[in-house]
Each structure stands twice: as C-alpha cells, then as structure tokens.
Amino acid sequence: MSHLPLINGQRHSWSSIEVNLLDRIVTGITSISYDDTEMKENHYGAGNMPVHRGRGKYEANASMTLYNYEVEAIQAALPRGQRLMDSPPFDVKVSFLDESNAIITHVIRNCEFKSNNRNMSQGDTKIEVSIDLIVSHIEWN
Template sequence: MLYSWADIVAAISGVPLTGITGIEYGDSQDVVNKYGAGRHPVGRAKGRITPTAKIILYQEEVEAIQAQSPNGRIQDLAPFDITVTYLPDSGIIKTDKIRNVQFSGNSRKWKEGDTGQEVELELVPSHIEWAK
C-alpha cells in the first residue's frame, strides 16, 4: 500500500484543513551507549524525545485560524491537536496525532509574480502519537 497526497486529511481540533499544501512532523530520541567492563558498550540508555512539526497553509487558511485568536496573534491560540489521517484505496485507515500544538511564529513572504501565498508555520508539539 502506497500513500499519495490525495490520501491525506489533516485537521486542527477535528476541523479538516482545505488550504493545506504541506505538513512535516517527526520525533527524535536521545540514545546513548553505556560502557562498563571492556571497550564496547554493555547497553544503551534512552533519554528525552523531541518532537518537531511544521505546516504549509494558504494565507487564507492562516487568516481563518488567526481569527480564532482573541488578539489576532496566531501564537497566542490555546494548544490544540492536529490529526493526520491516511485514507488509502485499500481502506486501511491510519491516523497520527500531533498533540498540544502551538504556533511559534507567523510571517508572509511575497515577491513579484506571486499568484498566491503559501505560509510555512513552525509548530511546537508536546508529542506525537504514531498510528499503530
């Protein structure tokens, strides 16, 4: 089973995003070798898990989200979840959950000849629940 962009539905707090053109998320964990007798590791230890995420939305979608903020700053929205659901033709649905997300910035970048604005927004999640 292979996925395509058309198989993905991303939603913020259960509301599907129609003006999304990209999403990227992942996590990494500190893993270190532990040494004892001899020259080689005798085991490993795992440390903190660091999640990362970013989303690319049309400006109109960003403005609709921004309108939910009491002061107009997207960074001041309360934490929310983003779900990314994979709906392939095979019918086996998988959903990843990006938890307790907040926006860390907001910007626009225009240049001559642009016919639309895609806004890349860095996200700060608490953790990611990967589909099983």
C-alpha cells in the same frame, strides 16, 4: 499482508491525506512535516562493546505550510487582539488510507504556533505561509 503488485504503482499519496486542525478539515494546506526523536547512547564498561544503553529526552517537531486564507481564518477565530501564537494548544490529526483502505491516523499533540510570517514576491500566484509548531508528542496510530 498482500504482496500483490499495487494498481498503478500507488500506495500513499498526498491526495489520500486529510489534515484536521482546530476541529476542521484544512483544505488550504500544501505540506506538513513531523518527527520525533529520543536521545540514546551506548554506555561502556569492561571490554570494547557497550554493556548497556542509556535513554535521554524525547523531542517532537512539526511544521506546516498553509495558504494565507487558512492562516487568516485561524487568526479571525481567535479573540480580538490575540496573536496566532496566543492560540490555545490544539491537536493536529493527519489521516490517510493504507494499502488495504484502512484509515491510519497520526495525532500531533498539544501544538502551538511558534511564528506568524508572510513572504510574497512579484509574480506570485498564491501566498503560502510556513509555520513551525511546538508540540508535546506524536501518537503514531
């Protein structure tokens, strides 16, 4: 790994991210957030220090903000009469370049939309839609 200073101080930026949703590159995305956690706790026995550690359930979360036209395109691709929340499970691939120009890809697995909403106000110049996803797990490259 090179420890040379970064050119222009840049490593990762939004401009190096590409999001693939339902087998197409999504251009009308303004944010994506995803994380996973696993319950862990210390177990105590003799003395005042833990004697072992227990692990519990795994949980992954994701959300994204899309422009309205992207959400409407997804909705239009569904069979007539289906809601956004009725779409079949899909994967979301988030790719970006690392400092060596290698492509890093995170895959958010088995996503489904949990909501469909619109919030608009006088003076808005764009319509953004924030959507929470239910996911099974995240593959971190």
